[in-house]
Amino acid sequence: DAKTTQPPSMDCAEGRAANLPCNHSTISGNEYVYWYRQIHSQGPQYIIHGLKNNETNEMASLIITEDRKSSTLILPHATLRDTAVYYCIVRGANSGYALNFGKGTSLLVTP
């Protein structure tokens, strides 16, 4: 499985866009990029995933570079409730069922 690298922490002002980067330079052609987050004392929450095209849903947008070696999760208007640890996970058809959560990025949204 491709390894992912994320910054350990980031800050964002409430109402601004939060851009969370992830490097996955060893990603293979059939592997998807998934994003989850975990708010303190809650279970992880699925956010979005993509293969090579940019994706958007009601929670966030996912931008994947053309070479697929990195991606950015965008929360367009961050709120205090978006304070959480965000995990970037690469999975493919041969990855097995487990989600391998690394250390993630701890995002703090400030008033």
Add this chain to the structure above:
Amino acid sequence: DVKVTQSSRYLVKRTGEKVFLECVQDMDHENMFWYRQDPGLGLRLIYFSYDVKMKEKGDIPEGYSVSREKKERFSLILESASTNQTSMYLCASSPTGQKAYEQYFGPGTRLTVT
């Protein structure tokens, strides 16, 4: 919305007790999972089930067993609880196939074994 519920948020048990953790999902998902989460170790898969009565070991199955008699319910059993099983236990469910990695998690059970 997908809902995954777990029987308890907090549980305190004594060493040697048999412990049952229950998980129920209401979205007719085929797959169900039990993870444990410990500081510095991330989430680790204990067992998963891809159908009723079907199960497969995850990365750390020792000391645990599971039961899935109905599609919506997946139970984790600690046969004889030990202090090193003090942890946050998370249940998840997902559809099969391409959406298998869109896992929906319950709120977690924080188990303390004394």
